[in-house]
Amino acid sequence: LLKIKGIAILILLTFFATAPMYLTTYWISLLISIFMYACLGGAWNILAGPTKYISLGSAAFFGLGAYLTSILLPQFPHLLLIGIAAGLNFLISFVLGFVALRLRGIYFVILTFALGEFIKGLFLWIEADIVGFVGRYIRSPYAGPEPIYYLLLLILILVISVNWWLKNSRFGLALLSIGEGEEKAETLGVNTALYKSYAFALSSMFIGAVGATVIVNWLYIHPSIVFNPLYSFNPAIMVLLGGMGTVYGPIIGAAVLGLLSEYLLTLFPEYYTIILGLSLIFIVLFLPQGIVGALRIRRRR
Amino acid sequence: VSLLVVFTPLLFFDIFVSGLILGSLYSIIGLAMNLQYGLLRVLNIAHGDFIMLAAYLTYWLFVIFGVSPLLVIPITLPLFFLIGVVLHRLAFQRLLTSVPVRFFEASTLLLTFGLSFVIQGFASYAWTTTPRAFSYMAFPVNVLGVELSANRVIAMLGGVLTLSAFYLFLYLTLAGKAARALMQDQIGARVVGIKLFKFHRYFFSITLALTAITGSFIAPLVYLDPFIGIHYTIIALLLLILGAGSVIGCIIGGFIIGIAETATMFLVTPTFRPMVVFIILIIILLLRPSIRR
Numbered sequence: 001l002l003k004i005k006g007i008a009i010l011i012l013l014t015f016f017a018t019a020p021m022y023l024t025t026y027w028i029s030l031l032i033s034i035f036m037y038a039c040l041g042g043a044w045n046i047l048a049g050p051t052k053y054i055s056l057g058s059a060a061f062f063g064l065g066a067y068l069t070s071i072l073l074p075q076f077p078h079l080l081l082i083g084i085a086a087g088l089n090f091l092i093s094f095v096l097g098f099v100a101l102r103l104r105g106i107y108f109v110i111l112t113f114a115l116g117e118f119i120k121g122l123f124l125w126i127e128a129d130i131v132g133f134v135g136r137y138i139r140s141p142y143a144g145p146e147p148i149y150y151l152l153l154l155i156l157i158l159v160i161s162v163n164w165w166l167k168n169s170r171f172g173l174a175l176l177s178i179g180e181g182e183e184k185a186e187t188l189g190v191n192t193a194l195y196k197s198y199a200f201a202l203s204s205m206f207i208g209a210v211g212a213t214v215i216v217n218w219l220y221i222h223p224s225i226v227f228n229p230l231y232s233f234n235p236a237i238m239v240l241l242g243g244m245g246t247v248y249g250p251i252i253g254a255a256v257l258g259l260l261s262e263y264l265l266t267l268f269p270e271y272y273t274i275i276l277g278l279s280l281i282f283i284v285l286f287l288p289q290g291i292v293g294a295l296r297i298r299r300r301r
Numbered sequence: 302v303s304l305l306v307v308f309t310p311l312l313f314f315d316i317f318v319s320g321l322i323l324g325s326l327y328s329i330i331g332l333a334m335n336l337q338y339g340l341l342r343v344l345n346i347a348h349g350d351f352i353m354l355a356a357y358l359t360y361w362l363f364v365i366f367g368v369s370p371l372l373v374i375p376i377t378l379p380l381f382f383l384i385g386v387v388l389h390r391l392a393f394q395r396l397l398t399s400v401p402v403r404f405f406e407a408s409t410l411l412l413t414f415g416l417s418f419v420i421q422g423f424a425s426y427a428w429t430t431t432p433r434a435f436s437y438m439a440f441p442v443n444v445l446g447v448e449l450s451a452n453r454v455i456a457m458l459g460g461v462l463t464l465s466a467f468y469l470f471l472y473l474t475l476a477g478k479a480a481r482a483l484m485q486d487q488i489g490a491r492v493v494g495i496k497l498f499k500f501h502r503y504f505f506s507i508t509l510a511l512t513a514i515t516g517s518f519i520a521p522l523v524y525l526d527p528f529i530g531i532h533y534t535i536i537a538l539l540l541l542i543l544g545a546g547s548v549i550g551c552i553i554g555g556f557i558i559g560i561a562e563t564a565t566m567f568l569v570t571p572t573f574r575p576m577v578v579f580i581i582l583i584i585i586l587l588l589r590p591s592i593r594r
Contacts, residue, residue: 106344110538111586118579125572270426277418284412
């Protein structure tokens, strides 16, 4: 079984690595958006999967990465900026984690959501009242979307590897023990505050890197676009659909919802949010374990 | 969301009075949220969207049929109560019976996120995303030396009236007392013989009816668009934390936020206004030790 899995992964990898050679630009841009959400979902899953801390502030880190890149892009190479965005987000959220992750359950959810909206307001205010203009145009350093595609593929592979590593390491087990019972984990000698902060920082690091990567493809940046709360909700919804705390759940969720959104947006743009909302309600009521979880339960029977 | 009325003299008293007007509406919003969470363990992210929906209905009935916003309330109130009963039957009751207790709150959070998208999508479809406003009783009246538009005075009076009626209901009737008991200590209250499940549906519907009232009072005061709901949801969440299950705490908190928001708008800059709530929320979340669990 392990061999089949390995061959399947190899085939998929070669397919995605060579895809720009024979797929049209439409499919490449669709794959870019699916990869983006798979990366965001996988990154979100690093904290939420094992520890059950649900963050709705991903948009803040996504937007920070995007803004940093858009401001510094004329002077610095894009790759360096992605690295800086990732590093900066890691540091910020590592420090923030010690404060924010003391809150549990819904209070953490509310705090992260408030932080996201606060940073959006802060950027809108700075741009409108201090800089004097809101929104900037960006000149892409690349001729086509292919470099973005490969960068996202690389980040996705990294995110998947981290998620897989969490399943098979002391660090991941420590996080899992926090999710199962924080007091018990602490009694057993797990430094919960430190581990939670590390997971939060890792998660935001990837989210920031994704923001720094995709913004080059968008050509225009505005605080309401990059700090849109949808970048907080969508990854969470996709992971919940795919299966929280699983390695492949985020990818499956991103692929299903990504294709569905594309289909809906082209056919019925006016019903898009309604159907997105209904699918979320459906997931909560009928698929509480996600697709991967539901499959697993069926296999066990 | 900017308020239509701009005051001429920059007086603290002005700020205080218009802060109280906002505050009285915020208190109702917060009270409904406190009931939903404290009593039902439902964390309703769609709370503000229901207010938005009620405000749009008010706008719509006024512009098309010429129904006065005050007369809209007898229409929207039972309608929202009914929506609450149906929603509870279709979704929340299923969650109550199928989801383990420790996941119930998180599930309601996600469910109402979905609900919020549905309502926003519906409003965008039905009324488009163009901001809308209508003028109803916008003539100025003099209250205690402050020039206020009549619709704001009515909103204030309506807010205070609703608050007092609800307050009396909570403190004088048996159902209200049971509700407060459930809010303070759910297990204790159930031991004494208060039936949680019976209360669950009716109180969910009552809180939706409260959003109908708030929406109708807010409608003439703001520019309506399908996304204003999020602001009220945030205020509700803030009051949930400020109030922490106490009715009085929630009412006082509502007035404090109303005044803080108005003060920032006049003294700092209107673009900074949406941030005030978040700053208060973040500070309180980080400083209050009792809610860290």
